[in-house]
Amino acid sequence: MYPVAIVGAGPGDPELLTVKASRLIKNADVVLHDNLVSDAILAISNGEKIYVGRKFGDTSDQIERQQKINELLASYHLQGKKVVRLKSGDPYIYGRAAEEARYLTEKEIPFQVIPGISAALAAANIFNIPITERNKSNAMLICTAHTADYSFEQLTGIAHMLKAGNTISIYMGLKSLHRIIPKLLEVCKDDTIPVTIASRVSREDQATLTGTLGTIQELVTYSDIQMPAVLLIGADPIV
Structure with missing residues (x-):
């Protein structure tokens, strides 16, 4: 099975993506993306795109939302799909990647984190x-x-x-x-x-x-x- 890729999308310009990030996005079967990922970067992927972001003023329960994201990552991975979790900026700078990485580690699901340029x-x-x-x-x-x-x-x-x-x-x-x-x-x-x-x-x-x-x-x-x-x-x- 393919490892889940937690990918930093950078600030928005697709030319500022790393080569590896661009390749993973392009080849993904499923992209779970945040609110601030630009349309230009989402357009790189021909896979299924699922919005899992949070906007300013969103009052939804953050714990429940994060748990749902975690479960989606695991579910699509276990279906044998190439899964990209796409985050604006860098995954480990206010991107909540740590919560997803810990969940995947607990479930013994392989993953990789691809850095992005932070804002x-x-x-x-x-x-x-x-x-x-x-x-x-x-x-x-x-x-x-x-x-x-x-x-x-x-x-x-x-x-x-x-x-x-x-x-x-x-x-x-x-x-x-x-x-x-x-x-x-x-x-x-x-x-x-x-x-x-x-x-x-x-x-x-x-x-x-x-x-x-x-x-x-x-x-x-x-x-x-x-x-x-x-x-x-x-x-x-x-x-």
Whole structure:
């Protein structure tokens, strides 16, 4: 039987797929895909496509949804099909691949995980934002805005990393700026720290909004920047 392939689809541009990811998608009998996988990448496959994603504001039970996905992966595999579980970005960066990998391991079902370009790394390169640079930043922290919603202590820690000169990237943060920005300002005490919001990275309608900790919230209010978006804080774009 073929191993289940948990594949990173990257930010959306099919030309940014790895060669291996592209081959597996093309040859798949079944593709179980997330919400943010682009139509251009889905079009590579001639197999059956099953939507198992979750959109912003979805109130369905996440545990039940994940269990259903796990069971589908096992069921199609046991039918002898080439199964691809297709995730936007990289499977192990907010892609919940760990839950599926553990389930498959428990069921003794072979699988492989194919890396993809995560949105923060894609945005940094496409929009010329040096997230690490000699004598400026030697680290980049990847985090999620859910930290801002649920853990005051973790958000404070993130702010201290920014204050120390590191770059931070925040996924799913567009709707949480009112929680994130005040804490970063409270700790860093510097409203000139650069902020770039990168929207729909690598797609035809990609866009950025660039400001500072002191200006970005007002700029967003008067913009039409769209989700999905990733925040890159602490590094200036090269223009």
